[in-house]
Amino acid sequence: MSNTSNSGEMVECPNLAGDPVLKPVTSRKSILGSGLPIIRHLPSRDQRLIGPWCFLDHIGPTRLAEDNGVDVGTHPHIGLQTVTWLFEGALLHKDSLGYEQEIRPGQLNLMTAGHGICHSEESPDGFSGPMHGLQFWIALPAEHEDTEPAFAHHTNLPRWNQDGADITLVVGELAGYRSPARVFSPLTGADILAEQACTLTLPVPATFELGLCINEGSANVDGETLEAGELYYLGCGRHNLTLELDAQSRVMLLGGEPLGQPVLLWWNFVGRDQARLEDAVADWEQWPNERFGDVSAYQGKPLKAPALDAKVKLK
Numbered sequence: 001m002s003n004t005s006n007s008g009e010m011v012e013c014p015n016l017a018g019d020p021v022l023k024p025v026t027s028r029k030s031i032l033g034s035g036l037p038i039i040r041h042l043p044s045r046d047q048r049l050i051g052p053w054c055f056l057d058h059i060g061p062t063r064l065a066e067d068n069g070v071d072v073g074t075h076p077h078i079g080l081q082t083v084t085w086l087f088e089g090a091l092l093h094k095d096s097l098g099y100e101q102e103i104r105p106g107q108l109n110l111m112t113a114g115h116g117i118c119h120s121e122e123s124p125d126g127f128s129g130p131m132h133g134l135q136f137w138i139a140l141p142a143e144h145e146d147t148e149p150a151f152a153h154h155t156n157l158p159r160w161n162q163d164g165a166d167i168t169l170v171v172g173e174l175a176g177y178r179s180p181a182r183v184f185s186p187l188t189g190a191d192i193l194a195e196q197a198c199t200l201t202l203p204v205p206a207t208f209e210l211g212l213c214i215n216e217g218s219a220n221v222d223g224e225t226l227e228a229g230e231l232y233y234l235g236c237g238r239h240n241l242t243l244e245l246d247a248q249s250r251v252m253l254l255g256g257e258p259l260g261q262p263v264l265l266w267w268n269f270v271g272r273d274q275a276r277l278e279d280a281v282a283d284w285e286q287w288p289n290e291r292f293g294d295v296s297a298y299q300g301k302p303l304k305a306p307a308l309d310a311k312v313k314l315k
Helices: 274-285
Strands: 020-024 028-032 036-042 053-064 071-077 080-088 091-095 100-103 108-112 117-122 129-139 150-154 159-162 165-174 187-194 198-203 209-216 218-221 224-227 230-235 240-245 249-256 264-266 269-271
Touching: 053 080, 053 209, 053 249, 071 269, 071 274, 080 091, 080 165, 080 187, 091 108, 100 108, 100 150, 108 117, 108 165, 129 209, 165 198, 187 198, 187 240, 209 218, 209 224, 218 249, 224 230, 240 249, 264 274, 269 274
Parallel strands: none
Antiparallel strands: 020 230, 028 036, 036 053, 053 129, 071 117, 080 108, 080 129, 091 100, 091 117, 108 150, 159 165, 165 187, 187 249, 198 240, 209 230, 209 249, 218 224, 218 240, 264 269
16 A cells, blocks of 8 residues: 555665575565555565565455445655555545546556655445455656656456466566556566466566565475565566466566666655655645645545655765
8 A cells, every 4th residue: 555654764775686586575564544454565674676666565365344444545646656456355546636446356556646646545435345455656767757647547458378377467568468557667567366286487578677476375486485475576687487386376476677766765755866755745745736636535634744854864
């Protein structure tokens, strides 16, 4: 989900691409709101980025009661795209462009923040039941970080079966397929579901940093077993990736070319330098305004940004 923490942390995200590796990423478990379990995989102290992917929350799995659903109040973003992908459940997106869009499993919500946007995320009215999914942020390249904000909902994504695994290309390109979702740098994000135990080999660009998020079941890569609830960094330099998947396993392959630019995160903002983040915090404190408009469809209080002390500088 979006970063609702009010503690604030300036996170520097250097590009650490190198040779192929296999290492678990240190993740943090927390509870969002009144009971939604979250595993925050990115950013991590030991892994800031995977290509341009700079944030990853594993939502659930859990069950939501009708009177205790998701309710993330109006909050702003700059310099990124949010990718919302559900395995179970439903969410309702509302934003300052006027969009209201419910998302269900197998559908993609893609929001481009660019210069600035606000949105909220809620359970739809009357929703109860299982909830499980992922939310990512993609850092925009410097030349596109001030692009006009936008929102898109995609239901017709490339889907195919390979060697017993059902693959959905959520964003980017993979194995000759291309998602219709608009992105701003070379990347991939693919949901892979194995109904039965199988082995598959996917072609991947050697220039891509890769990561594998194990959402259900388990997988084997390079002779090592990867467990559910974990994110693994695979480095770059691979031309093919072979996955051995147990029955009922589900993994998300993500990756892309490193941006080769500084990427800083503060709360829900991504930028190239601290001044840009300070400006965004100042603008949010004056909300609503031209940059961060009102989300009139959301009935609730906005989130408060953590203070960013201009005297605190990156080391």
